[in-house]
Amino acid sequence: MFRGKDIGIDLGTATILVYVRGKGVVLNEPSVVAIDRNTNKVLAIGEEARRMIGRTPGNIVAIRPLREGVIADFDITEKMLKHFIGKVCGSSPLLKPRVTICVPSGITTVEKRAVEDAARNAGAKDVYLIEEPVAAALGAGIDISQPTGCMVLDIGGGTTDVAVMSLGGIVVSDSVRVGGDKFDEAIVRYVKRKFNILIGERTAEEIKIGVGTVHPDSRDESMDVRGRDLVAGLPMTVTVTSRDCLEAFSEPTNSIIALVRAVLEKCPPELSSDIVDKGIIMTGGGSMLDGLDKLLSEITKVPCNLADDPVSCVAIGTGKAVDSLELLRGAVEQSSRRERRF
Ligand SMILES: Nc1ncnc2c1ncn2[C@@H]1O[C@H](COP(=O)(O)OP(=O)(O)OP(=O)(O)O)[C@@H](O)[C@H]1O
Numbered sequence: 001m002f003r004g005k006d007i008g009i010d011l012g013t014a015t016i017l018v019y020v021r022g023k024g025v026v027l028n029e030p031s032v033v034a035i036d037r038n039t040n041k042v043l044a045i046g047e048e049a050r051r052m053i054g055r056t057p058g059n060i061v062a063i064r065p066l067r068e069g070v071i072a073d074f075d076i077t078e079k080m081l082k083h084f085i086g087k088v089c090g091s092s093p094l095l096k097p098r099v100t101i102c103v104p105s106g107i108t109t110v111e112k113r114a115v116e117d118a119a120r121n122a123g124a125k126d127v128y129l130i131e132e133p134v135a136a137a138l139g140a141g142i143d144i145s146q147p148t149g150c151m152v153l154d155i156g157g158g159t160t161d162v163a164v165m166s167l168g169g170i171v172v173s174d175s176v177r178v179g180g181d182k183f184d185e186a187i188v189r190y191v192k193r194k195f196n197i198l199i200g201e202r203t204a205e206e207i208k209i210g211v212g213t214v215h216p217d218s219r220d221e222s223m224d225v226r227g228r229d230l231v232a233g234l235p236m237t238v239t240v241t242s243r244d245c246l247e248a249f250s251e252p253t254n255s256i257i258a259l260v261r262a263v264l265e266k267c268p269p270e271l272s273s274d275i276v277d278k279g280i281i282m283t284g285g286g287s288m289l290d291g292l293d294k295l296l297s298e299i300t301k302v303p304c305n306l307a308d309d310p311v312s313c314v315a316i317g318t319g320k321a322v323d324s325l326e327l328l329r330g331a332v333e334q335s336s337r338r339e340r341r342f
């Protein structure tokens with residue numbers, strides 16, 4: 001009889017959420033770790049570390065150990081997982097939790113293995129992997145076990161996943177390593193070009209959420225932001241508008257549109273007609289970008305709707321998978337065993 005906890009983790013590029021069986025989502029923190037470069041010691045993890053981004057003295061760095069949806073720094077990811085698993089489950093070696101972690105659908109076997117190993121080294125007893133779009137659909141309350149097609153678009157910080165599912169499995173899917181981060185970077189570049197001012201990643205994100213839009217007929221606002229004048233080297237304030245964002249965002253927006261189009265084109269006709277009826281469900285923090293649902297609906301001619309709680313969808317779905325672990329177990333375990341042979 002298994003006595004430890006069953007937990008589900010949405011190990012995101014931007015956010016990490018932990019679901020505990022019977023309790024729901026108990027932790028929601030940024031996936032950021034602050035370390036001292038000289039001693040390699042971890043100074044802060046999560047929210048506390050996020051506040052340090054771009055504000056650290058030379059010897060301290062605030063790192064995001066996941067980039068573009070996959071592990072970029074293995075050791076730090078492991079430390080971060082250990083910290084959060086410990087926070088939720090305690091660190092008793094006798095009561096190691098069973099951990100279900102979701103991974104983007106397009107990642108390689110090696111990248112999957114890295115996630116599994118990191119979780120195991122961080123104190124998990126058993127590790128199960130679930131594909132992010134499946135978790136997103138479950139979290140959005142879609143019954144994917146039915147023989148009708150549904151389509152989920154999950155836009156995170158690092159990746160965008162699109163999948164068409166039916167009868168509990170993925171029929172077609174694809175992903176691009178473009179997510180909310182690319183929109184932030186686009187703002188940094190745009191502001192640099194237009195105003196000759198350098199702004200930080202966090203300011204760029206504030207602009208994106210505060211006034212950003214991808215639809216010409218949507219919001220029209222402006223925001224004053226401070227940055228460093230590249231010529232004089234002094235702090236300066238400039239006004240960034242929704243129009244500026246619209247222009248800056250065209251590249252990442254087009255990548256997302258192209259991805260959705262490609263998956264719709266690959267979709268079997270019967271399922272396509274289900275999707276036209278039911279629409280595309282949008283999840284992930286990036287899907288909350290102003291005007292994106294409207295723009296995608298107009299371009300694809302398929303209604304696009306935001307899920308109820310886009311940021312928590314994947315974690316809630318991973319949680320649902322945890323709740324029915326006994327059912328899923330066969331499939332998930334088998335797939336990891338098959339991979340282990342290589
Ligand atoms: N209201 C909002 N409008 C636009 N973007 C938003 C909003 N809220 C959050 N975001 C963006 O959502 C992204 C984070 O989304 P989410 O937490 O789903 O990512 P993640 O799951 O950590 O990443 P991934 O799935 O790629 O690993 C960030 O880029 C953030 O700036």
Ligand SMILES: [Mg+2]
Nearest residue numbers: 012156284314
């Ligand atoms: Mg995600």
